[in-house]
Amino acid sequence: MRRPSRPWTPLFGALLAATIAVSGCTATGRTDDSAAPDVASGTSKGFPATFTNAWGTATVPAAPRRVVTLGYADTAVASAMGANIVGAVKSYGSVSGETKDENLPYAKPLDDSVTWLDPMTINTERVAGLRPDLILASTAFTLDEPTYKRLSAVAPVVTYEKQLYGADATEETLRIGRALGDEQGARKIVDTADRAVAKLKADLPGLAGKTYLYGQARDGFAVMITKETNATARFMNRLGLAPLPAVAQLDGKGSVPGAIDVSYERAALFDRADALFMTYQSGALKEKFESDPVVSRLRILTSDRYLPLGIEAATALQSPNAAAVPWLIGELRTTLTTVAAR
Numbered sequence: 001m002r003r004p005s006r007p008w009t010p011l012f013g014a015l016l017a018a019t020i021a022v023s024g025c026t027a028t029g030r031t032d033d034s035a036a037p038d039v040a041s042g043t044s045k046g047f048p049a050t051f052t053n054a055w056g057t058a059t060v061p062a063a064p065r066r067v068v069t070l071g072y073a074d075t076a077v078a079s080a081m082g083a084n085i086v087g088a089v090k091s092y093g094s095v096s097g098e099t100k101d102e103n104l105p106y107a108k109p110l111d112d113s114v115t116w117l118d119p120m121t122i123n124t125e126r127v128a129g130l131r132p133d134l135i136l137a138s139t140a141f142t143l144d145e146p147t148y149k150r151l152s153a154v155a156p157v158v159t160y161e162k163q164l165y166g167a168d169a170t171e172e173t174l175r176i177g178r179a180l181g182d183e184q185g186a187r188k189i190v191d192t193a194d195r196a197v198a199k200l201k202a203d204l205p206g207l208a209g210k211t212y213l214y215g216q217a218r219d220g221f222a223v224m225i226t227k228e229t230n231a232t233a234r235f236m237n238r239l240g241l242a243p244l245p246a247v248a249q250l251d252g253k254g255s256v257p258g259a260i261d262v263s264y265e266r267a268a269l270f271d272r273a274d275a276l277f278m279t280y281q282s283g284a285l286k287e288k289f290e291s292d293p294v295v296s297r298l299r300i301l302t303s304d305r306y307l308p309l310g311i312e313a314a315t316a317l318q319s320p321n322a323a324a325v326p327w328l329i330g331e332l333r334t335t336l337t338t339v340a341a342r
Helices: 009-017 072-080 092-096 124-129 145-152 169-180 183-203 231-238 264-272 283-291 311-318 325-340
Strands: 049-053 056-060 067-069 085-089 115-117 134-137 157-159 211-217 221-225 259-263 275-280 306-308
Touching (some): 049 169, 072 085, 072 169, 092 311, 115 124, 134 145, 134 169, 145 157, 157 169, 169 183, 183 325, 211 231, 211 283, 221 264, 231 311, 259 264, 275 283, 275 325, 306 325, 311 325
Parallel strands (some): 085 115, 134 157, 211 275
Antiparallel strands (some): 049 056, 211 221
């Protein structure tokens, strides 16, 4: 699997990983003292718990005491549930330099004892040094099969069951909750997210039936999400929005599965959308997009219906985990309010 190498690449590069076929190998994870504290296997309620992962199975013998989180949903959900997180991937904003805070803006802040890990690469030796008895990697976008196998020799690894970002937020959260031994706590997080969505739809009934475009500007073209099977589209659909048909029905291929590449020469189509959400690999590409002769004439570009997303909002929108949903709605709300009033 090709690993991300520059800011914003995970936003769409992860979609490519989601289409990779998975194998049926088995890995159960070590639970001896070299990898985890001494735990009484099978004595905790709900344990042992066995999970089917993309590359095998993992059994969590007892309630975990030392947790490492390698995906943003894993960190957000586990921290909301009060898990003892000893290692976590730092926020993408801190990696790119947009922010200095390693904590996710929508997650319960972790204390100073946590070891921050690079989300762009998984260092197995560093993870092993944290002596985890559970590794959560349900949204670890740089995880591949060889790394999964290495990590499984350290501790049980709970990752996605079939494909990256393939589960909806509810399934993902309940899976993490089961691994932590607190499905009731996970359900509370899901309920909070559901209430936030329901409140938005009640406040903004005009969202129903409106269209949106969500994409990333590249050099001379934009990669636009068009398939309603991906996590972003599912989230937007929950809000009542649908991808703009004029773009979704275009012929052609996309740089990543589930998307279509649209040249700036055809950007006039973007004006038909009720909302335009864009991300950028760099400030230079943002400027190139907005100053393009065709794009710069778009009415939507000078309206409140256009929202260039910051890094944290973009990474949250690529896989809207339940713990992030209330915050994400807040980030989008001003634009959504304008759209609903059309």
